[in-house]
Amino acid sequence: MKRAGLSVGLTVFVAGAAGQPTGVVNSPHNLSAGGPGTIRAVSESEVCIFCHAPHNASPVQPLWNRAMPVDGYTVYASRSLDALPGQPTGTSKMCLSCHDGTIALGNVISRDSPILMAGGVTTLPEGHGRIGTDLRDDHPISFRFDSALVSKDAKLRSPGSLPAAVHLDSNSELQCTTCHDAHNNANSKFLVMRNENSQLCTSCHQMGTTTVAAHNTCSACHQPHSAPSGPYLLKRANISDTCLSCHDGNTPRAANIANELRKVNAHDTHSTVDPNGNAAEHTSCASCHDPHTMSSGSGTATAVHPNFGRITGTNGSGAPVAAASAEYEVCFKCHADSSNLQPIVGRRITQNNTRLEFEPGAVSFHPVMTQGRNSEVPSLKAPWTTTSVMYCSHCHASETSRRFGGVGPSGTHGSNFPGLLAARYETTDRISESASVYDLCYKCHDRTNILNDRSFPEHKKHIVDKRTPCSACHDAHGIASSQGSATGNSNLINFATNIVFPDRRTGRLEFRDTGRFQGECYLTCHGVDHSPKRYPD
Ligand code: HEC
Ligand code: HEC
Ligand code: HEC
Ligand code: HEC
Ligand code: HEC
Ligand code: HEC
Ligand code: HEC
Ligand code: HEC
Ligand code: HEC
Ligand code: HEC
Ligand code: HEC
Incomplete structure (x- = not known):
């Protein structure tokens, strides 16, 4: 029944269709007065006539009985598309001669006057499969789907391995008729094969697998x-x-x-x-x-x-x-080289590129890219150790995140705390210490241990007595190798410039690590000059 002997083909087809409930006759494409759908002729009884006529049809095969729409479509486009869809060609134009909504359904070439449709319908009404002339929201059509295209897009299967029901036209172009068969509604929506498990889509696309x-x-x-x-x-x-x-x-x-x-x-x-x-x-x-x-x-x-x-x-x-x-x-x-966010806390050393803050060569850092530099962090709570590695999303996540025992979804989506932080972390000066105020740090660092001055012997004095936030002294990320030094910025020391100022006597704003749990500071804070102050004293 292919192209040869079209009149014969049509006759045979009519016979076949009549005996076959799934053919045109029992489908929405039977637009005759006796058709099953809502869109029908007033009195026309021929079924094929809306699309084909054995005589006086157009020169377009197969005995096409409709004017073909003129170009003027807006075609599908996207940044990732490799195919080059042009104006519709081939059989797609046949479908569009009704489905673009520009040509009256009853306008057929073999009749002098249009076939009248019931209810005054002329062109295909909105909501009845009218896809319009703007094809940017429709699957791309009328482009060659060949091995050259597959070589550009690894997520396409070879057109050579298409299931028999899915075929390209004689120019290797993908058309409406690659997915649809205007004569057969057995799979509903005139699809060439069923698609409830996306088997039609995946006969061409291999997008990868998911377990969701x-x-x-x-x-x-x-x-x-x-x-x-x-x-x-x-x-x-x-x-x-x-x-x-x-x-x-x-x-x-x-x-x-x-x-x-x-x-x-x-x-x-x-x-x-x-x-x-x-x-x-x-x-x-x-x-x-x-x-x-x-x-x-x-x-x-x-x-x-x-x-x-x-x-x-x-x-x-x-x-x-x-x-x-x-x-x-x-x-x-x-948030690395292309970062343009302003730091939340202004610090002596400013760095917007988190890659440089966390890279293994950085002076001091929370262990995101690799395990940390400090082998003596007595405050760590199990399971955290000095060889642990963490996610950014340990600190930046929903405050109800499951990761810290909440019931909400985890992930860096949103938080009720500033800085999209997973827990409360106050950075304003003169704030009364409590378990909740520095909850974020206390998730991994034991509060009692910190306030018992196991490393920095002046922790309690500063944090509790003088009400100084952790952020006055510590940078939660890290200090880049090109900006800090092992003596000046160990222990994530990078002073906040709204709280800590240069020492009024020496003009210096500096920390110096002088050994295990030993150091000195040159600065002025809360009006007190450190020129320097040393620990342990
Ligand atoms: C709603 C429009 C429409 C109706 C109604 C319709 N056809 Fe078609 N027919 C088409 C289109 C479009 C093609 C071209 C499809 C292709 O080549 O894949 C086609 C192709 C054909 C072919 C060529 C087959 C082939 O695969 O090349 C035959 C034969 C045919 N139709 C017979 C009929 C008969 C008989 C009827 C009436 C029972 C009928 N058609 C009704 C749209 C229609
Ligand atoms: C003669 C005009 C005409 C032509 C040509 C035509 N269609 Fe249709 N098509 C219709 C009408 C009318 C309906 C029914 C719309 C309704 O009732 O909502 C329809 C319905 C459909 C439906 C929806 C079926 C459903 O069950 O909801 C699909 C899919 C479809 N056509 C695809 C095509 C394709 C693909 C082509 C070309 C191969 C084509 N049509 C050619 C007029 C046409
Ligand atoms: C890549 C495959 C593919 C191509 C190409 C394709 N369609 Fe479809 N079409 C589908 C699928 C799948 C559905 C069923 C969608 C559903 O069930 O929701 C569909 C549904 C439709 C419908 C029913 C209304 C609707 O919006 O669901 C119409 C009408 C239609 N297609 C017409 C066309 C026409 C006309 C063309 C060519 C311009 C075309 N299709 C090209 C896959 C395709
Ligand atoms: C007959 C093969 C075939 C079938 C069936 C098919 N597609 Fe496609 N589809 C393609 C090809 C080829 C492209 C163009 C890919 C490219 O240029 O990278 C494409 C493009 C697309 C695009 C646009 C891609 C972009 O980069 O903008 C989407 C989305 C898409 N298909 C989804 C689907 C879905 C969903 C289905 C099932 C309803 C489906 N396709 C069925 C072959 C097919
Ligand atoms: C969970 C939602 C989801 C599911 C399920 C899904 N997609 Fe997508 N798809 C998307 C989104 C979102 C995009 C846009 C991606 C972007 O901009 O990065 C996309 C893009 C695409 C693209 C174009 C970009 C590319 O990667 O080539 C194709 C083609 C595509 N999808 C096909 C499919 C097919 C075929 C299926 C079924 C096998 C499918 N998608 C299932 C959400 C989904
Ligand atoms: C049709 C509904 C639906 C859509 C659309 C959808 N999802 Fe989902 N998604 C779910 C359901 C339901 C689950 C969980 C259950 C499951 O495994 O199916 C889930 C699970 C997930 C998970 C896995 C969670 C885990 O770790 O187990 C992620 C991540 C996700 N979705 C993200 C997305 C993204 C991103 C998009 C858009 C591109 C999207 N979803 C679109 C329904 C959907
Ligand atoms: C140990 C906890 C922690 C980890 C891990 C962490 N952050 Fe942060 N981040 C913070 C805190 C606390 C702030 C609030 C500002 C401050 O204290 O300096 C912040 C601020 C930010 C900001 C706002 C701009 C700024 O610099 O103030 C961005 C963006 C950011 N982090 C991204 C990241 C990225 C990306 C990662 C992983 C590569 C990451 N963070 C890892 C705790 C952390
Ligand atoms: C900035 C990166 C980022 C963006 C943007 C993002 N997510 Fe997520 N998402 C994450 C992270 C991180 C996780 C946690 C991963 C983990 O721990 O397994 C996550 C987890 C999820 C989960 C699983 C949650 C759970 O606990 O079950 C879902 C679902 C999800 N995301 C959906 C979405 C949806 C939908 C969007 C868009 C509205 C989105 N995500 C945007 C980073 C992101
Ligand atoms: C596609 C770009 C993009 C990616 C990927 C991304 N972010 Fe962001 N992020 C932004 C932008 C843009 C903002 C500013 C808020 C907004 O407009 O969304 C932001 C804001 C933030 C903030 C809040 C900063 C503040 O000043 O309050 C944090 C923290 C953050 N991101 C962390 C992360 C983490 C952690 C990841 C990886 C899991 C990530 N982001 C991935 C673009 C991104
Ligand atoms: C998710 C767990 C986690 C959170 C939350 C966390 N830390 Fe840490 N922190 C660690 C780990 C693990 C180390 C060990 C790194 C090492 O050995 O160098 C560490 C090390 C440190 C160090 C020593 C770093 C060095 O290089 O000497 C300081 C200071 C520190 N954290 C302060 C804080 C502050 C302040 C907060 C709150 C903003 C915080 N931490 C939040 C896990 C965490
Ligand atoms: C006044 C400055 C200052 C403040 C405020 C401060 N620290 Fe420290 N912190 C230090 C110094 C200095 C060290 C280095 C001690 C050493 O090893 O010589 C240190 C070391 C640490 C360490 C690594 C060693 C250990 O104890 O595990 C952690 C963790 C830490 N601080 C957490 C915090 C937290 C959490 C806060 C707020 C609740 C805070 N710090 C407030 C100055 C400060």
């Missing part, structure tokens, strides 16, 4: 037509809203992230899809979670979270990587 059951179908996030996002065909206007359509507290088992984002301090994830310019400035859920490969389960601080999946990053040397191997590499995309 709810993410297992493409339709969890995508829709092939009239997609609200345009580029990437997402079912909401942007990535975040797509994810939050489930992660908003209304879908069982899906962590409520919408609630996190409403907190005082949050990552603004509402970037437009497919933005121009520096991706680092456009935060979305997909900045940290790869939509297709994120999995459930927890990882270790030295490996990337399973629920980040295969996500891009910036490594410890500042180079982009296709697949981050640790959480910090994901954060470094935006």
Whole structure:
């Protein structure tokens, strides 16, 4: 029944279709007066006539009976697209001769006057599969899907291995008819094969695997037509809203992230899809979670979270990587060399690049990229030791995060504490010490141990008696090798410049590490000159 002998073919087809409930006759494409759908002719009884006529049709095969729409479509485009969709060609134009909504359904070439449709319908009404002439929100069509394209996009399967039902046209182009068969509605929506498990989509796309059951179908996030996002065909206007359509507290088992984002301090994830310019400035859920490969389960601080999946990053040397191997590499995309956030606490040594603060060569640092330099940290609580490694998200997470015993979702989404911190950490001067005021530090450093002066013999005097915040003396991140020194900035010492000032006598603002639990300071604080003050005294 292929192209040869079209009149014969049509006749045979009519016969076949009549005996076959799944053919055109029993489908919404039967637009005759006797058709099963809501869109029908007033009195026309022929079924094929809306699309084909054995005589007086157009020269377009197969005996096409409709005017073909003229070019003027806006075609699909996105930054990641490798294919080159042009104006619709081939059979896609046939479908669009009704589905773009510009040509009346009853306008057929073989009749002098249009076939009248019931209810005064002329062109395909909105909401009835009218996909319009703006195809930016529809799956791309009318481009060659060949090995050259596959070589540019490793996430495509070879067109040579398509299932028999899924076929390209004679020019190797992907058309509407690659996914749809206008004559057969057995799989509903005239699909060439069923798609309830995304088997149609995955016959061409291999996006990687996920263990998150709810993410297992493409339709969890995508829709092939009239997609609200345009580029990437997402079912909401942007990535975040797509994810939050489930992660908003209304879908069982899906962590409520919408609630996190409403907190005082949050990552603004509402970037437009497919933005121009520096991706680092456009935060979305997909900045940290790869939509297709994120999995459930927890990882270790030295490996990337399973629920980040295969996500891009910036490594410890500042180079982009296709697949981050640790959480910090994901954060470094935006908070390292390209960082433009002002420090929350102004310090003697200013550094916006967290990569330089945490790198293994740094003077002193919390152990994010590698284990720390200090082998004597008596305040550490189990399971923390001087060989531990931690995530940025140990400190930067929801204050209700499960990681510190809460019941809320973990992750760097939002927090009711400034600095997107996982627990309270006051940085204002003259604040009365309590377990809660420095809760963040006390999660890992034993409060009693610190206040018993096991390392710095003046801890209690400063913290409790003089009401000085930890942040007056300590930098919570680290001190870059090019800016500090092993004697001047051990123990994360980097004074806050709104509390600690140069010594009025010597003009110096300095710490000097002079040995194990020994040191001296040159500075003025709370009106007291240290010129210097030494410990132990
Ligand atoms: C809603 C539009 C529509 C209706 C109604 C319709 N067809 Fe088609 N038909 C098409 C399109 C589009 C093609 C081209 C598809 C392709 O080549 O894959 C086509 C192709 C064909 C072909 C060529 C087959 C091939 O694979 O090349 C035959 C034969 C055919 N139709 C017969 C019929 C018969 C008989 C009827 C009436 C029972 C009918 N069609 C009704 C749209 C329609
Ligand atoms: C003669 C006009 C016409 C042509 C040509 C046409 N369609 Fe349709 N199509 C319709 C109408 C009318 C409906 C029914 C809409 C409704 O009732 O909501 C429809 C419905 C559909 C549906 C939805 C079916 C459902 O169960 O909801 C799909 C999918 C579809 N068409 C795809 C195609 C494809 C693909 C082509 C080209 C191969 C095509 N159509 C060609 C008129 C046409
Ligand atoms: C890559 C595969 C693919 C291509 C190409 C494709 N479609 Fe679809 N289309 C689908 C799937 C899958 C559905 C069913 C969506 C659902 O069930 O929600 C669908 C649904 C539809 C519907 C039903 C209405 C709707 O929005 O769900 C119409 C009409 C339609 N397609 C027409 C077309 C036309 C016309 C073309 C060519 C311009 C085309 N399709 C190209 C996969 C495709
Ligand atoms: C017959 C093969 C085929 C089928 C079936 C198919 N696609 Fe595609 N799709 C492609 C090709 C080829 C591209 C172009 C890829 C590129 O240029 O990198 C594409 C592009 C896309 C894009 C846009 C990619 C971008 O970079 O902007 C999305 C989103 C998409 N497909 C989703 C789907 C979904 C969802 C389904 C199932 C409803 C589906 N596809 C079914 C072949 C297919
Ligand atoms: C959990 C939501 C989700 C699921 C499920 C999902 N996607 Fe996506 N997809 C996205 C988001 C979000 C983007 C945009 C990514 C970006 O901007 O980084 C995207 C982008 C894409 C792209 C274009 C970019 C690329 O990586 O090539 C294609 C193609 C695509 N998806 C196909 C699919 C297919 C096919 C399936 C089913 C096998 C699927 N997606 C399942 C959310 C999802
Ligand atoms: C259709 C609803 C739905 C959509 C859309 C959706 N999710 Fe989910 N997601 C869930 C459900 C339900 C679970 C948990 C249960 C499970 O394993 O299926 C989950 C689990 C997750 C997990 C794993 C948690 C863990 O560690 O076990 C992450 C991460 C996640 N989603 C992020 C996202 C992101 C990012 C997006 C958007 C790109 C998204 N989700 C879109 C429903 C959804
Ligand atoms: C795609 C870019 C991007 C990535 C990736 C990213 N961030 Fe951010 N981050 C931002 C932006 C932009 C802000 C400023 C607030 C806003 O507008 O979202 C911010 C704010 C913050 C803040 C609050 C700063 C303040 O001044 O209150 C912290 C803390 C933070 N991010 C930590 C992290 C951590 C930890 C990671 C890795 C898990 C990370 N970020 C990954 C872009 C990013
Ligand atoms: C030990 C806890 C801790 C760890 C680990 C940590 N931070 Fe912070 N971070 C803080 C605190 C506390 C602040 C608040 C300002 C201060 O005290 O200097 C902060 C501030 C920030 C800010 C705001 C700008 C600034 O410098 O004040 C950003 C952005 C940030 N951190 C990102 C990160 C990234 C990215 C990582 C991992 C590479 C990370 N943090 C690891 C505790 C931590
Ligand atoms: C700045 C990076 C970043 C962004 C942006 C981000 N996340 Fe996360 N997300 C994380 C981190 C870190 C975790 C915790 C990972 C771990 O410990 O396993 C996480 C965990 C999750 C979890 C699992 C929570 C749990 O405890 O079960 C879900 C679900 C999730 N994110 C969804 C989202 C959604 C939806 C968005 C967009 C609205 C988003 N994330 C944006 C960093 C991010
Ligand atoms: C998630 C656990 C954790 C949190 C929260 C935490 N620390 Fe630490 N801290 C560590 C570990 C582990 C080390 C050991 C590093 C080493 O051996 O060099 C350490 C070391 C230190 C050191 C010694 C560093 C050096 O290089 O000499 C200081 C000072 C310190 N922390 C202060 C703080 C302050 C202040 C806070 C609150 C903002 C805090 N820590 C929060 C785990 C934590
Ligand atoms: C007045 C300055 C100052 C303040 C305020 C201060 N520290 Fe320290 N801290 C030091 C000095 C100096 C050392 C180094 C002692 C040594 O090893 O010589 C130190 C060492 C540490 C160490 C590493 C050794 C150990 O005890 O485990 C930790 C952890 C620490 N401080 C935590 C804190 C916390 C938490 C706070 C606030 C509750 C705080 N510090 C407030 C000056 C200060």
